[in-house]
Amino acid sequence: SSNNQFGAYDLFLYFQAFDLVLEKMKNSKFDFTKVQSLSGSAQQHGSVYWKDGASDTMKNMPANRYLHYILESSFSVKDSPIWMDSSTSSECQNLEKAIGGPERLAEITGSRAYERFTGNQIAKIYKKYPQQYKDTERISLVSSFLATLFLGSYAAIDYSDGSGMNLLDIRRHVWSEKCLDACAPGLKEKLGNPMPSHAVLGTISPYLIERYGFNPDCKIVAFTGDNAGRFKLFYLAIISNFIYRVPFMSGGRPKALDSWVGTREGGKWSG
Numbered sequence: 001s002s003n004n005q006f007g008a009y010d011l012f013l014y015f016q017a018f019d020l021v022l023e024k025m026k027n028s029k030f031d032f033t034k035v036q037s038l039s040g041s042a043q044q045h046g047s048v049y050w051k052d053g054a055s056d057t058m059k060n061m062p063a064n065r066y067l068h069y070i071l072e073s074s075f076s077v078k079d080s081p082i083w084m085d086s087s088t089s090s091e092c093q094n095l096e097k098a099i100g101g102p103e104r105l106a107e108i109t110g111s112r113a114y115e116r117f118t119g120n121q122i123a124k125i126y127k128k129y130p131q132q133y134k135d136t137e138r139i140s141l142v143s144s145f146l147a148t149l150f151l152g153s154y155a156a157i158d159y160s161d162g163s164g165m166n167l168l169d170i171r172r173h174v175w176s177e178k179c180l181d182a183c184a185p186g187l188k189e190k191l192g193n194p195m196p197s198h199a200v201l202g203t204i205s206p207y208l209i210e211r212y213g214f215n216p217d218c219k220i221v222a223f224t225g226d227n228a229g230r231f232k233l234f235y236l237a238i239i240s241n242f243i244y245r246v247p248f249m250s251g252g253r254p255k256a257l258d259s260w261v262g263t264r265e266g267g268k269w270s271g
Contacts, residue, residue, distance in 0.1 A: 007084030011048065011075055014142075015068030018149055022212055032212045037219040038150065038204075042142040044164050044225035045116045049077035049125070050138040050154070058152050063210035067149065076135040080142070081121040088120040091127070091183075095120060095166060098182035109179060110163050110170045118165040119183045126184035139190045141165075143223040151220045152205025156195035161225035168194060197224050 025032075054074035061070050092113035099105045102112035113120060118141065126133040138154050141162070147155035162168045167183070169176040173194065180187040195201070204218040 005085070005087040007082045007086070008079035009046065009082050011078060011080050012068060012072065014080070014145070015066075015071065018146070019066045019068055022208075026212055032214045035215055035218050037200075037221055039221035040143070040146060040223045041225060042146050042223060043083060044141070044143075044161060045083040045118055045121075046080055046142040047118050047121055048080050048140040048142065048145040049075055049132070049136045050140065051076040052135055052137045054137055055154060058148075058205070061152070061205075061207040063207055067207075076132045076137075077125060077129070081118075081125075082142075083116045085121060086115040088115045088124045091115075091120040091123040095123070095179065095182050099178055105166065105179075108169055108176050109166050110168075111166070113166055119167040119179060122187065123183040133184060136190055138192065139187075141225075143225055147201060147220060147223040150204055150208065151202055152207055153202070154192060155201050155220070156192055156199065156222060158197040158199070158222040158224050159194055160197045161223075162194045164225060167191075195222055197222055 051074050054071070057071060057074050061067070092115055095113045096102045096105050099108065106112050111117075122133075122139065140148060140155070141157050143161045144155045144157045159168070159170075159173055163170050167175055167179045167187075173196075175188055175191060175194065177188075180191075199222045201220045201222055203216065204214045204220060208214045209216050
């Protein structure tokens with residue numbers, strides 16, 4: 001939902017979409033055991049607020065229930081702010097003033113303060129709903145939220161998506177203490193440590209293994225924002241075009257590429 005200033009998304013719809021896609025794949029007899037790793041991208045700047053105790057809930061999820069029923073009470077803020085929200089002008093002004101002006105903020109985080117950026121959205125929630133902020137155990141971006149659903153535990157925010165929050169020191173790859181303090185208290189603990197975009201966060205959750213038959217060794221790689229993901233796909237499209245032209249010219253696939261191109265079936269490459 002959105003109006004002239006406010007933009008938010010019902011978390012329940014995120015969950016329903018997640019469950020629906022996996023159920024359709026299961027019903028179409030998709031073989032989840034062949035999935036060796038997965039990653040993804042999601043709409044940038046949106047934020048998700050996990051309630052105290054949510055991490056414990058994720059440790060004990062019954063595989064006979066849909067995810068949206070299991071986790072429906074695990075959030076301190078129901079409506080997730082998204083990039084369309086422009087209601088944080090005062091928070092932007094406060095952040096720039098605390099850091100030493102828009103130019104100084106841009107030197108640290110890569111840009112001046114913008115209303116849609118997550119740090120300013122968090123500052124607004126802290127100011128308007130202090131108890132809900134206090135009850136928040138973890139704050140995810142939409143990308144790390146989706147990674148969390150696959151991982152079954154809190155996924156780190158990647159450097160790329162984290163750079164669109166007005167919080168990350170883009171040169172040091174750590175949260176800026178000054179920016180954090182200007183937005184809300186205790187924010188560093190609620191965000192967790194950021195990670196490289198190529199980081200392997202762990203293996204897929206026991207819930208998804210039991211419910212859908214995922215390969216227990218399936219690795220979850222950090223998710224990122226949609227713009228960064230689009231750039232990666234563009235780059236991979238160029239590489240793929242080169243790769244599939246090389247065998248035509250040389251009479252076979254270069255062996256050096258076998259470690260990361262295509263999928264294995266019965267020990268042989270296909271596709």
